[in-house]
Amino acid sequence: MNLYDLSGSGPESEKFDPLLSTDQFRIERIISHAHATPEGEWYDQAWDEWVLVISGSAGIRTANPDQEFTLNAGDSYSFPAYQRHRVEWTDSNQPTIWLAVHYNEPKEAES
Template sequence: MSQGNIFRLIPEAIENEIFEDIIKTKNIRIERILSEGQVSPESGWYDQDEHEWVIVLQGRSQLTFDDGTVVDLKAGDYIHIEAHTKHKVSWTDPSQVTVWLAIFYK
């Protein structure tokens, strides 16, 4: 058994985006991501072998897809991203910590 709290140990200021595995097996990975104004690098896209289901638990963010689609996410919003769908984080709220929960699976 493992137990925790998704909102524990959140720094007051985040210099670099923080990625933390909560559970990691050969079939699934559940990750907490903390952002505060960080975005993906200008060049390149996330192009993952895994499907990703992600929900914003706190804060606000924006994802941009290589087809030009832009998706705004606020607390409670989630999105499912199929494997090899190129995307990037184009904005996160610089005035508060955005807490993401991401589930990656094959």
């Protein structure tokens, strides 16, 4: 897969492409077209996540601590497990392409 290939993506919805998954981590590519987390919703996940903006830009808000910042192409950020966060906006002039690495995911209980 070419990370810059935008086929199959469009402004109607974000596109999530799984790239690699093991017992220790998941890597996915996300393509956003002027998207934002719906008002009042937060990501609050039980695992750590590192994101890298490959192209475009995005505004991020976190809770605890409450902060808002911009990620531009080449910028990355690490969200620890249970850090509430949301995407306030993504670039409206070009697609924002993200690389997301999810790690330290809780293992499902063995039966």
